[in-house]
Amino acid sequence: MNRRSDLLDHFRTYATIYVFMIILFLTGIIFGAIIVNSMHFVQKQDLFFYLEQFFGTLSAENPIASSEILKDSIFYHIRYLLLLFVLGLSVIGLPIVWILIFLKGLVVGFSVGFIVNQLGMNGFLLATLSIAPQNIIVIPIYIIAGSLSMIFSISLLNKLFTRKVSLSRPVLAPFVRYITAFAVLVVISFIPAIIEAYISNEAMVSYIKSLYPKN
Numbered sequence: 656m657n658r659r660s661d662l663l664d665h666f667r668t669y670a671t672i673y674v675f676m677i678i679l680f681l682t683g684i685i686f687g688a689i690i691v692n693s694m695h696f697v698q699k700q701d702l703f704f705y706l707e708q709f710f711g712t713l714s715a716e717n718p719i720a721s722s723e724i725l726k727d728s729i730f731y732h733i734r735y736l737l738l739l740f741v742l743g744l745s746v747i748g749l750p751i752v753w754i755l756i757f758l759k760g761l762v763v764g765f766s767v768g769f770i771v772n773q774l775g776m777n778g779f780l781l782a783t784l785s786i787a788p789q790n791i792i793v794i795p796i797y798i799i800a801g802s803l804s805m806i807f808s809i810s811l812l813n814k815l816f817t818r819k820v821s822l823s824r825p826v827l828a829p830f831v832r833y834i835t836a837f838a839v840l841v842v843i844s845f846i847p848a849i850i851e852a853y854i855s856n857e858a859m860v861s862y863i864k865s866l867y868p869k870n
Contacts, residue, residue: 669806676756676802680794683760690761691768703773710863725852732793732844736800740837743804746811756801763790777866785859789847796840796847807833 666673694702739755742748767786770778810829 669802672805672809673798673802676798676805679753679756679801680760680798683757683762684764685760686757687761687764687766688768690765691772699769699773702769706770706773707867710867719856721852721856724856725848728789728848728851729845732796732848733841735797736837736841736844739797739800739804740833743807743833744811746808746815749805749808752801752804752808756797759794759797763794774866781859781862781866784862785855788855788858789851792847792850793844796844800837800840803833803836 691699735755739752742752742755763786767782770782772778774781807829
């Protein structure tokens with residue numbers, strides 16, 4: 656009960672930072688969609704040509720093993736979270752944290768926007784099957800990680816400027832909580848990795864095969 660109360664107090668105290676990260680991510684999505692709409696017809700056709708080739712390869716050949724996708728996905732999440740963790744410790748890395756969260760939104764917005772733009776309702780269904788399931792969990796994980804990184808950086812700056820840095824508990828306790836929080840996020844990131852490997856991948860391949868059947 657106390658832990659739940661502490662979490663609620665934490666989110667209330669730093670609500671502004673979490674809202675800022677959410678807005679930053681949503682701004683990235685909007686920019687991704689704008690980039691799709693601002694692309695010239697030839698650029699879209701060139702990019703879609705490579706996308707269709709990828710779809711055709713998936714349809715004609717055996718897809719990548721789910722175990723390989725799981726391994727790649729887990730390592731990707733660990734690297735991304737570790738980068739956010741280190742940037743939070745560095746203080747000067749805070750702007751890079753903002754860029755990473757923005758870019759995550761940009762990639763999601765562009766990917767979904769481009770697929771829907773080119774394939775219409777089929778693209779919407781494809782994005783729903785292949786992109787949405789894991790990102791429902793991944794996006795909150797990254798937003799929380801970015802927020803924790805920002806919170807820790809700001810806390811370090813406050814201690815530096817107010818000269819309250821000491822070797823006692825005030826420095827150690829927040830650092831332990833910071834490590835623990837990121838360790839929990841890494842463990843939780845296994846869930847979207849499993850979803851991507853064994854649910855989204857299978858659904859995407861099946862749907863692509865229905866769109867691009869083997870001749």
